Amino acid sequence: MKSIEKELKKCKFHPVCMLLMLFISYTSFSQRYISGCVTDAEDGNSIPAVTVFIANTTAGITTDLEGNYRLKIPGEGSYRLVISHVGYQSVSMEIKPGKNSVEFNVALQIQELDEVAVSAGIRFRPKDINLFWTTVFGRNPSPRTIRTTNPEAVYYYYNAETRILKVICREPLQIVNYETGYHINLILNHFIHDYRTGVTDWSYQYVFTELEPATDRQKKSWEKKRKEVYDVSISKFIKSLYNNSLLNDGFVLATLRETSNPRIPFQITLLNSDNKLLTNSDDNSKTLNLSDERILLICYGRPVAEYDLTMLERAQISGSGLFRNMLLGDSIRVFPDGTYANQLHMSPVNLSKTLLGLSMRLPVEYIPEESISY
Numbered sequence: 001m002k003s004i005e006k007e008l009k010k011c012k013f014h015p016v017c018m019l020l021m022l023f024i025s026y027t028s029f030s031q032r033y034i035s036g037c038v039t040d041a042e043d044g045n046s047i048p049a050v051t052v053f054i055a056n057t058t059a060g061i062t063t064d065l066e067g068n069y070r071l072k073i074p075g076e077g078s079y080r081l082v083i084s085h086v087g088y089q090s091v092s093m094e095i096k097p098g099k100n101s102v103e104f105n106v107a108l109q110i111q112e113l114d115e116v117a118v119s120a121g122i123r124f125r126p127k128d129i130n131l132f133w134t135t136v137f138g139r140n141p142s143p144r145t146i147r148t149t150n151p152e153a154v155y156y157y158y159n160a161e162t163r164i165l166k167v168i169c170r171e172p173l174q175i176v177n178y179e180t181g182y183h184i185n186l187i188l189n190h191f192i193h194d195y196r197t198g199v200t201d202w203s204y205q206y207v208f209t210e211l212e213p214a215t216d217r218q219k220k221s222w223e224k225k226r227k228e229v230y231d232v233s234i235s236k237f238i239k240s241l242y243n244n245s246l247l248n249d250g251f252v253l254a255t256l257r258e259t260s261n262p263r264i265p266f267q268i269t270l271l272n273s274d275n276k277l278l279t280n281s282d283d284n285s286k287t288l289n290l291s292d293e294r295i296l297l298i299c300y301g302r303p304v305a306e307y308d309l310t311m312l313e314r315a316q317i318s319g320s321g322l323f324r325n326m327l328l329g330d331s332i333r334v335f336p337d338g339t340y341a342n343q344l345h346m347s348p349v350n351l352s353k354t355l356l357g358l359s360m361r362l363p364v365e366y367i368p369e370e371s372i373s374y
Contacts (some may be wrong), residue, residue, distance in 0.1 A: 018239045034081055034095060035070040038063050040285035050085040050108075051172070053186070053207035054095070056339075060185070060207040061276055067073040073102070074365040076284070077335030082205045084187050086171060087111055092205060097283040097335060128156045128165050131193060136186075137355015146359045149174045152325065167191035175358060176211075180229060180289040181222035183209040184358060208363045227368045232323055234355055235338035235364055242286055242334045244274045250300040252321070254312060255293050268312050277334075283298035285333040285341070296349065324352040337366050 038050045046067030054071060064067045073079060080096040081104060088108035095102055100361030132154065133141045133170035141147040148154075153173060167188070175184040184206050191202040230236055231250060240249040253271040277286040298321035302306065304321070311320055314351045328345035335341075348354050 013371040020178070022295075030097055031370050032073045032076075032101045033070055034073055035068070036102060036103050036105040038067045038069065038083060038085075039105075039107045041109045044340070046106070047085060047088075047108060050083060052081070052183070055080040055082050055092070055207065056361070056364045056366065058208045058210060060209070075335070075337030075339065077337040077339030078285075078333065079339060079364075080205065081110070082187060082207070082343045084172060085106055090187050090189075092204075095340075097285065098339075099136050116140055116337040124156050125158060128158055128167075128193075129154075131165070131189065131200075132156065132167050134357075135191075135193075135202065135206070136358060137177065139358045143178070143322055146177045147177065147332070149176060163195040165193040165195065167193075175206075177359065179222075180362065181213060181218070181226075182362075183211055184361075186358070206358070206361075218268065221225045223369060226362060226366065228301065228368060229360055229362055230368055231301040232355065233360065233362060234344070235362065235366070237299070238334045238340050239336065239338045241273055241277070241288065242336050244277075246273060247304040250302050250304060252296075252298040252300070252304055252308070252312065254296045256296045256326070257294070268296070270309065280333065283335075284334050287331050287333050289331045292329045295327045297323075297325050297327050297346070299325075299355070324349040325355060 001287040034054075038047050038052070039045060039138050040047055041067060046063075046065075048063055048065045048067060050067065051060070051071070051119050052063060052069040052071065054073065057074050058075060059071050061071055063068055070093040071081075073095060076099055077097055080092055081095055082090065082092045082104055083160045084090040085108060087110065089111045091108065092108050093104055093106075112213070130140075133148075138144050139145065150171070150173060153171045155168050155170070158164075158167075159166075168191075169188040173184075173186040173188065174196075175186055176182075177184065186204050186206040189203040189205065191200070193202075209223075211240045213222060236249060237246075237251050240251055254270055255269045257267045257269070259265060259267050277288055279286050298312070299322045308320060309370050325348055326347040328347055329343050331342060344353050346356055354360075
């Protein structure tokens, strides 16, 4: 049998072979990774079986016996690495946009028990439990849609004097979305709700694992639901915003102003997002400023028609689109791979549901099968 080296020499100057070699070289160099070692901050020993993942993606792994890990970064946009292990404080790090691989070594600190966790005053109220799960999921939990398999890991503490609810988790939450076919491993950073103001301050990091369908019918059902979720997802909105293709992709941005006319309480003006985006040459991102206007995002899940725009100009918000949310925050930096940097908050409008719940989330790298070109 002839060696690979001889075969390569034979086709050294063949155009097809040269093109193939260039393609292989390009793809290998275009991929970037994040790697490192996880140790104990107190004794310096390596820690095996630590959970390491890139938030909002399917990229996850556990450290080996020497505490090492290596993960492929899905794209060139904005990502966050999360490192978590029972008994230690979780650590997260922003992965800067670009094409370069990253090394990140971390020494984990022992986790001290929260005073709420050891307090005898912990109270479990159905009202608090329902608030927490509907906020995290974006809907009521159900064995037919989405639920957690370890609800006992969640602790609720309500202070009757301040009317503030604090929720903590001693371990990652294991969540299953039965509609889209994903297992979700979620780490809750904090959750505080003020019943006096109705304001909830919360954050978490999570990673997806795709489930194996039991039948072809289930596989098709999952893919159909994933496509439905993707068509109104934040990820698709970010891509559309970056590419200035909002209307064709089923999204509308508009400014919302109150009027003195009780018959028409709001004035809606369609927003040309391209005029609001500032291009950043250093990292290929674009910035959308949200601080100076009330910007409404409407998701239709299909291309926007002239009739839709006419209804909006008549201030008919309630019947427009599948989801209606006010974008809140200062500014967001968007990238072509559907990721974004800075905080993005949403407030539902006219009885709409939020897009921030886990029931409306997919891995950032997800692309519908029909959109994949071979």
